[in-house]
Amino acid sequence: MDNPIDAAWSRLPDYLAQHVLLSGCALAAGVLISLPLAIAASWNPRLRWPILALAGLIQTIPSLALLALFYPVLLAASELSQRTLGHGFAALGFLPSFLALTLYAMLPIIRNTVTGLAGIEPDIREAAQGVGMTQRQSLLKVELPLAAPVIMAGVRTASVWVIGAATLSTPVGQTSLGNYIFTGLQTENWVFVLFGCAAAAGLALVVDQLFGLIESGFARRNRRRQVTGLLGLTVCVMTATLPLTVKARSDYVIGGKTFSEQYILSNLIVEQLAKHGLTARQSSGLGSGIILHALGDNEIDAYVEYTGTIWTNAMGHRDNPGRQVILREVSDWLKLNRGVSVLGSLGFENAYVLAMRRRQAETLGIRTIEDLARQAPLLRIGGDYEFFARPEWQALRQSYGLAFKSQTEYQSTFLYRAVAQGQVDVISAFSSDGRNAASDLLVLADPRQAIPPYDALLLVSPRRTHDAAFGEALRPLIGAVSVQAMRKANELVDGRGASPRQAARELGKMTGLDTSRRQ
Amino acid sequence: MARVAISIEGVSKSFDGGRVHVVRHLSLRIEEGEFIVLVGGSGSGKTTTLKMINRLIAQDAGEISVLGQRTDAQAEHELRRTIGYVFQGVGLFPHMTVAENVAVTPKLLGWSKAEIDSRVVELLELVELPAAQFGERAPHMLSGGQRQRVGFARALAARAPVILMDEPFGALDPITRSTLAENYRRLHNSMGLTTVMVTHDLMEAVLLADRIGIMREGQLVALGEPKTLLKAGHPAVRELFEAPCRQADEFRARLEGAGVDG
Numbered sequence: 001m002d003n004p005i006d007a008a009w010s011r012l013p014d015y016l017a018q019h020v021l022l023s024g025c026a027l028a029a030g031v032l033i034s035l036p037l038a039i040a041a042s043w044n045p046r047l048r049w050p051i052l053a054l055a056g057l058i059q060t061i062p063s064l065a066l067l068a069l070f071y072p073v074l075l076a077a078s079e080l081s082q083r084t085l086g087h088g089f090a091a092l093g094f095l096p097s098f099l100a101l102t103l104y105a106m107l108p109i110i111r112n113t114v115t116g117l118a119g120i121e122p123d124i125r126e127a128a129q130g131v132g133m134t135q136r137q138s139l140l141k142v143e144l145p146l147a148a149p150v151i152m153a154g155v156r157t158a159s160v161w162v163i164g165a166a167t168l169s170t171p172v173g174q175t176s177l178g179n180y181i182f183t184g185l186q187t188e189n190w191v192f193v194l195f196g197c198a199a200a201a202g203l204a205l206v207v208d209q210l211f212g213l214i215e216s217g218f219a220r221r222n223r224r225r226q227v228t229g230l231l232g233l234t235v236c237v238m239t240a241t242l243p244l245t246v247k248a249r250s251d252y253v254i255g256g257k258t259f260s261e262q263y264i265l266s267n268l269i270v271e272q273l274a275k276h277g278l279t280a281r282q283s284s285g286l287g288s289g290i291i292l293h294a295l296g297d298n299e300i301d302a303y304v305e306y307t308g309t310i311w312t313n314a315m316g317h318r319d320n321p322g323r324q325v326i327l328r329e330v331s332d333w334l335k336l337n338r339g340v341s342v343l344g345s346l347g348f349e350n351a352y353v354l355a356m357r358r359r360q361a362e363t364l365g366i367r368t369i370e371d372l373a374r375q376a377p378l379l380r381i382g383g384d385y386e387f388f389a390r391p392e393w394q395a396l397r398q399s400y401g402l403a404f405k406s407q408t409e410y411q412s413t414f415l416y417r418a419v420a421q422g423q424v425d426v427i428s429a430f431s432s433d434g435r436n437a438a439s440d441l442l443v444l445a446d447p448r449q450a451i452p453p454y455d456a457l458l459l460v461s462p463r464r465t466h467d468a469a470f471g472e473a474l475r476p477l478i479g480a481v482s483v484q485a486m487r488k489a490n491e492l493v494d495g496r497g498a499s500p501r502q503a504a505r506e507l508g509k510m511t512g513l514d515t516s517r518r519q
Numbered sequence: 520m521a522r523v524a525i526s527i528e529g530v531s532k533s534f535d536g537g538r539v540h541v542v543r544h545l546s547l548r549i550e551e552g553e554f555i556v557l558v559g560g561s562g563s564g565k566t567t568t569l570k571m572i573n574r575l576i577a578q579d580a581g582e583i584s585v586l587g588q589r590t591d592a593q594a595e596h597e598l599r600r601t602i603g604y605v606f607q608g609v610g611l612f613p614h615m616t617v618a619e620n621v622a623v624t625p626k627l628l629g630w631s632k633a634e635i636d637s638r639v640v641e642l643l644e645l646v647e648l649p650a651a652q653f654g655e656r657a658p659h660m661l662s663g664g665q666r667q668r669v670g671f672a673r674a675l676a677a678r679a680p681v682i683l684m685d686e687p688f689g690a691l692d693p694i695t696r697s698t699l700a701e702n703y704r705r706l707h708n709s710m711g712l713t714t715v716m717v718t719h720d721l722m723e724a725v726l727l728a729d730r731i732g733i734m735r736e737g738q739l740v741a742l743g744e745p746k747t748l749l750k751a752g753h754p755a756v757r758e759l760f761e762a763p764c765r766q767a768d769e770f771r772a773r774l775e776g777a778g779v780d781g
Contacts, residue, residue: 127610129575131623131673132600145614221614221657 004191007499008180013243016199018175020240023162026098030105030158035151037106038113039139048114055107063104063165067172070096071290078297092290092299093283097169097176104165105158112154116147149219156211163204167196170285171258173294177203182285187260187493187500188413206236252280252470255295255303257288259412260493260500261350261432261486265304265456267504269474272513276473288313288386296338298463302474306350308454310334312391320395320452327455339462343471344478348486350432351454352392354381355441356425368445372426373400380406382415382424392451393428399450413494432456432483434491456481476513485510523587524681524713525549525572530581532567532737537579541567543737545581551680554707554714556724558759559734565717566607568734569683572715573602585681600624603674603682607689610670611658617643617669618654624677642672645706664695671703675710682707684716688723700727721759733759 034055041048058066074091081089089095120143128138144151167178180196183189210232217225252273256266263284270280283300292314294300310330311317320326327345334340354369356379366372372379381404387393388407396402404426410418416435419427429436429443431454436443458477464470489507492498498506525548532542542564549555557565570576571583574595583590590598611620618639625635643650646668658666667687674682687703688696704727707714718724724731725745733741733748733755740755741748748756 123606123608123610124612126575127604127606127612129596130573130599130604130606130610132596132598132627132677133623134596137596137627142612142614146612 004189004497004499005195007501008192008195011179012199015175015177015179015196016203017241017243019163019166019177019200019203020237021244022094022097022101022169022174022176023159023166024237024241026101026162026166027105027155027159029098029102030109030162031155033102034106034109035113038110039117041110041114042117043135051110052114055110058103059107063100064168064171066100066103067097067165067168068287070100071172071293074099075293075297090299091297092173092286092294094174096172097166097174101162101165101169105162108154108157108161109151110154112157113147113151116150116154117143119150120146145218149215152211152215152218156208156215159207159211160204163200163207167200171287172290173283173286173299175283179285182258183263183500185411185413186258186285187263189497189499207233210236250279250281252278252301252464253283253299254280255286255291255300256282256284257291257303258285259430260503261430261490262304263500264489264493264503264507265346267501268507268513269302269304269458269477271504271508272477273470273473276469278469278473292338292340292459295340295459295461298461301461301464301470302343303459304346304456305459306454306456308351308392308452311452312395316391317452318391318395320449323453323455326452327457330457334459339465341460341462341465343458343460343474346456346458346477346481347479348432348456348481348483349454350430350456350483350486352387352390352451353429353431353446354396354426354444355419355429355436356427356444357419357422358440358442360425361442361444366444367442368447369396369400369402369450370447372444373402376402376404376426379404379425380408380423381426381428382408382410382418383428384412384415385409387428395450399448416494432486432490433494434487434489435494437487438491438495456486480511480513481507482511522551523548524551524553524585525715526582526584527568527572528582530568530571530578530583532564532571532576532578540737542571542578545737545739547732547739547742549713549715551713552711554704554716554727554729555732556716556718556728556730557732557734558718558721558724560719562736563734564737565734566685569685569715569717572681572683573599573604575599596627600628600677601679601681603677603679605667605670605674605682605684605687607685607687611666611673613658616655616657617648617661618650620658620669621672621676623673624679628677638676639672642676643669645675646672646702648672664691664699667691667699671699671706675706680711680713682712682714684714686718687716688720689718696723697726703727722763 037051041051071091074096078089078091081087124142124146125138128142133141166176167181169176170178170182177196177200180192180199184192184196210229213225213229213232217223217229254266254269256262266282266284270282273280286294288309291303292305295303307326307330310333311326315330315333331342334342354372356366361367364375366375388409408424415427416439418424419441420439429441431443458474485507488510489503492503492506493500527545527547530542530545531540533540545568557568559565567576571578572585572590574590585598585602621639621642622635625638639654640650643653648665648668658669661669670687688700691699700723706712716727728745730743731745731748732739735755741751741753743751749760
């Protein structure tokens with residue numbers, strides 16, 4: 001089967017190409033915007049402070065937040081252009097990443113250009129005027145060439161920043177070397193994480209050296225160094241982005257959120273489509289706040305969502321009127337508000353649950369959340385990044401009067417480590433997670449039904465609702481995935497280090513979808 | 520009757536909104552072919568006056584004309600292309616070669632490449648820095664004296680009839696200085712240039728100038744041929760002449776006392 005290093009290598013051409021394309025475009029745009037701004041700032045001292053302050057302010061925004069912020073902004077802009085011009089644009093993927101990284105590239109370039117221009121001796125500037133140059137000629141023929149080494153040093157710094165920050169564009173749907181890191185982190189594939197880090201660092205190092213060559217070429221007025229560096233950069237960018245030109249266009253895009261089950265299911269869907277001769281690519285690792293919008297905007301064609309998530313997060317309900325009512329209302333709401341259709345339930349549920357170490361639960365005599373509530377003030381709870389902000393947690397606290405000694409957030413992989421090692425006593429978990437059994441955790445019953453059902457639904461974008469071939473290919477998945485099978489597949493990834501693709505194949509076999517075997 | 524090359528009429532300049540005037544009601548007519556040297560201590564306004572001629576500094580009041588045209592009635596950069604300027608501290612562009620530095624103004628004027636190339640060769644020959652040997656060098660590879668010669672070549676490159684020089688020999692050793700000064704004076708004569716030079720060194724002024732203008736607190740306190748100036752006995756003139764004359768006397772006395780005679 002796939003060995004993780006081979007699997008990592010096989011993705012390198014695509015990830016690297018996208019990463020290089022994104023960073024290159026952002027850096028180029030950063031230079032194009034920053035240079036005029038910096039020149040304006042050095043010509044007009046009154047502009048200088050606001051420009052530098054603004055660039056500095058952008059830099060203080062964490063890069064991941066900057067990337068995430070562009071999505072809603074672009075979405076609004078896209079809707080506006082849809083209304084006024086008649087067509088919108090993709091608010092996910094390349095554009096938000098590109099814009100955020102461009103902003104990110106600006107500070108070092110602006111700062112160095114301003115510094116470089118300020119460092120030119122007044123005598124030289126006077127000489128340029130004295131021989132009859134206009135202000136523009138003085139800038140282009142004298143000041144910029146003299147400031148070039150300092151400016152290039154800024155571009156060099158910016159390039160390293162951008163290449164590093166570009167790994168964070170994965171959650172907004174842009175493929176990058178960050179896909180290794182995010183996938184690896186979610187599926188505990190440390191080979192992937194290391195591979196992604198090494199690839200991004202290696203790329204940054206090569207680019208840094210080449211820009212260093214150009215920079216020293218300017219400093220020593222050595223044209224050969226400048227040309228060699230520039231040529232090296234061009235060759236690198238062209239070689240790296242070559243796979244993009246030969247890449248086959250795929251018919252469909254399947255979305256997935258940032259946890260193992262989602263990676264496995266998007267693989268399962270892609271394989272299922274392939275069996276019907278339809279090509280699809282995955283847009284994995286999407287933030288859970290973004291993904292439903294992406295589907296509604298036809299940026300992805302299908303993904304698996306859970307009824308409870310829509311019921312509480314998107315629709316804002318706090319109650320639990322029962323499985324059938326929720327399923328019906330969720331379907332109606334999706335159709336009405338997002339134009340999204342529900343193809344059907346996959347057949348399992350993945351609900352938020354509370355879990356604790358079986359031995360501790362038995363010692364304390366805890367079986368249900370009601371039992372837990374009585375002892376909670378002495379216990380520590382851990383949750384994933386979303387959990388404590390979600391309405392489910394509010395509902396649990398209100399129904400049972402839960403109050404814990406402490407509350408900590410973990411990335412979901414580390415959440416299981418934390419409970420196994422006793423750093424926390426109770427964790428937020430998912431009912432279909434294979435690690436509950438593997439870590440010998442007891443899932444606590446919810447007798448008051450504070451948490452709504454979380455049936456896994458296969459959702460289809462408005463554009464694909466009447467796509468018969470697509471629907472036909474996906475229909476066999478409906479009702480085919482049992483919670484036992486899903487748990488086993490999750491456990492393969494989370495506990496045994498299998499890739500999501502391997503787990504998806506196993507899941508396909510378990511559910512009897514793997515028709516290719518029978519032939 | 521020689522024509523007037525530069526006319527300065529009642530010019531004033533203040534850098535602090537009128538409280539202190541660096542130049543006050545200054546008037547001066549310079550004829551074509553003349554070599555005028557402005558002398559004065561620091562703060563006397565001599566450099567400001569020079570820079571107002573090519574509008575590196577704009578006057579607050581008064582009129583300046585160069586070759587019959589008012590300097591404020593034309594684009595600054597076009598004016599400056601018709602006036603050669605030799606800078607204090609040379610002011611060569613460090614990122615350009617010697618040849619590129621000399622070619623700057625002709626290029627701005629849009630000369631053809633062939634014209635520029637032959638002009639550069641001609642001028643570098645003139646300042647005794649043959650293009651074949653020195654043309655491709657960077658300014659930092661030259662000695663101070665060589666750099667200043669490139670500075671002269673650059674000022675002359677566009678065939679400007681008027682040359683302004685701001686302490687052109689200030690940073691050079693005495694021997695280089697006097698050779699260079701003599702050579703320039705010869706060029707001035709043979710090319711029929713009009714030159715305005717600024718210096719604080721009276722000896723230099725006496726050796727080079729047709730007329731000397733002495734400046735003090737923003738005003739031209741004396742103007743005339745070196746000989747007549749000395750005879751007229753203006754207090755400011757005497758003051759300026761006293762120090763070098765005393766030095767010369769002392770110099771001679773010491774050498775004689777030591778038993779060295781020429």
